[in-house]
Amino acid sequence: MSTMDQPDIAKSDAGSPGSGSTVPVMLEMKGITKRFPGVLANSGVDLDVREGEVHTLLGENGAGKSTLMKILFGLYRPDEGEVLYRGEKLVITSPSEAIDAGIGMVHQHFMLVPTLTVAENVALGLKSSRGVLTDLAAVSKRITEISEAHGLHVDPAVEVWRLSVGERQRVEIIKALYRNAKLLVLDEPTAVLTPQEVDDLFVILRRMTAEGRGLIFISHKLHEVMALSDRITVLRNGRVTGQTVPAETSREQLAEMMVGRAVKLTPDRPPVDAGVPRLVIRDLRVSGDRGTGAVEGVDLDVCGGEIVGIAGVSGNGQRELAEAVAGLRPTQAGSHIMLNDTDIARCDTRTRRDLGLGYVSEERMTDGAIAEFSVRENLILVDHGAEKFTKRGLLNFKAIREQSEALVKRFAVKTPSIDTPAASLSGGNIQKVILARELSAEPTVMVVAQPTRGVDIGSAEYIHSQLIAQRGVGTATLLIPEDLDEVIGLSDRIAVMFEGKVVAVIPSEEAERDKIGLLMAGVFDDESDEPAEVVAEP
């Protein structure tokens, strides 16, 4: 399931240790400094990329990785420093200049127009061979050639909103290849992909380096970094803190370079006595986005002091299950969701919250936070009506400030102030704001989707420890995890979902990666054609 297990991908020799490499340097960024109000995002950063090499940028949330790449792509102007491309000084003031210089970028948040077709998205900004008319037929033909040459399969005529996340990623790469990018930046390209899609992506990326293209790769997943990189540069607080190659380091060492202290990669989970069932799901049926059944008759219990993780290849109903419990998606008739003995299947979200439900959404920017609101406002979004924050209908700003300051401190949110808009925080820090808000409401039942997606190692460790601390005080947690490592590391029991059904529930002591992997892929015990019912009573 994980990219760690895949056969070694051939690496270029560009990054071989020792500086004696003869492979030409494509790009040099020298002494780059960039300030935002209250933040020094980059400070004297040096970075170089050789032909045919994968150079990984590693760093905590807010370390300045995306900022550095946006400078390279002409989206931000650096305050100091210069960029050399094949030895010549390059001044990039807009993305089109970067594109002309042969630099392509796959952004952390996709840069696609959902209402346009794949071909239109690729053709945007290019000169048309038919003058003022679009030449989509020719563009589509070229797209097909590129996709065949690189194994990037996607239909040029389809509108982008219909595509899966993995397919959208391919469109982004096609966009860069179509413009003949010699240097491609991939900012957290794997954060939203399934393990299988990650494996496919890596094969594609290696094909590109074999052609002599240089890649800058950003990821928080250390096993990916170890598997793909030729060289690794670590950033902390906007500064380069080290450079290494995979052969000379380990995941533990990388984590320490990033965070500046030793990090536990697998969480400690002290035994807790499971309490009474707090979340009881019976015969839950939910429709997916396209109207077809996404969850088809799920029964599941989560007890106080217990974390139940859902394992499954994404798209097998996990997201819909979480949204149904949270109240963001209607359930079909006959479904029951008992929250502390009250059936909430038909209740609105306010009632669910009042009954003790907390929810950390997978869609941070749309469902979890209001981007234009400040960190402080986002922190009290749910509780702003509560007694401690209001006096006769007016907000009590003093209490709110105190609470916000405390939460920002406790969750180590990296922000210039609590009045900064959430939109200008780095991805991982927005996630911490949401988690801080949800946990501070002291829920008795939590639904947590992808809590560490895009979150750095140090913060992930902290988020994990917070979830385990909640478990210690008797909270029932339903977890839709980022990957198999997370689900195995955190859960007391693991429910495997396949095609909208829970096909097995396995206590964590009996959890084996291979067995779970097979169940996730829909391979059940041979004796019966029914899924193996390994139902363990809590």
Added chain:
Amino acid sequence: MSQFFTLSVIVSVVASGIRLATPYLLASLGETIGQRSGVLNLGVDGTMVLAAFAAYYTALKLDNLWLAVFVAFLVGLLIGVIYALITVSLHAAQGISGIGIFLFGLGFSDLLFQVWVGTPLPIPSKLPPLGIPGLSSIPQLGDALFRHNLMTYGAFLLVPVVIFLLQKTTFGMNVRAVGENPQAADSLGVSVERTRVVAILLGSSAAGLAGAALVLQGGIFQANLTNGLGFIAVAIVYFGAWRPLGAMAGSLLYGVVNAIVLQLKAQGTIPRSASDLAAMAPAVITILALVFLAGRVKAPAALTKPFTRH
């Protein structure tokens, strides 16, 4: 009521409905282009009334209808330049800027009218109806559909032209992209500013033409001639789900309902003094239509959002 359902009355209602739809159609087609690029222009009504005065004054003094149309077009273009400067280059909020344009057009047109004309005089000649040879002699149908003035024909011919522009040209593709995700368009080197400026100029010029159609069909100018027509044109864009064909359907609906109300007044079914009824009836229909359409169609995602890069 009975005298309403005679063939000749129906033919004349349809004919005048199409004629009355012309200013709505011109204005809403233009606004459709602007909104698809992400720019809401609430100043349409002000642009129309100022352009209408310009056309009226030209026709009154020079008795040249085509020159009058051209002058109205130029007024629309000029206001477009101002609006583009305010909203695109200076990143001002679109809602309030449009209301500013509206108030300016309303006040300035009245001022010029008072100073230069004073008492309302009809223009020497209005836009003449032109029968399309052959088609206009079809009984009933010919009178209803094929005996209109050139601006009416032109407005309806613009519908396929705008569809083609939006769907088949690189400019149209850029318009759709910057209205939906300007960051993405920008990251590929599409100039968000230039695209929006051109879309605003097209839309505002179309509003100028709409003003000309209104005054040259009616033949006379008065203060606040448009009486909210430009705002209805903005509503028609929503009603039409940001599609040119939708704008055409909405404009026809308004034109025909207006024609029916006029007919009912002419035959005394409803009192002549109920002047607001003509404005109210279609507005109610629009609100019902918008409620029905809510959630079914999506506005351009970046509508009303100014674009800046750091």
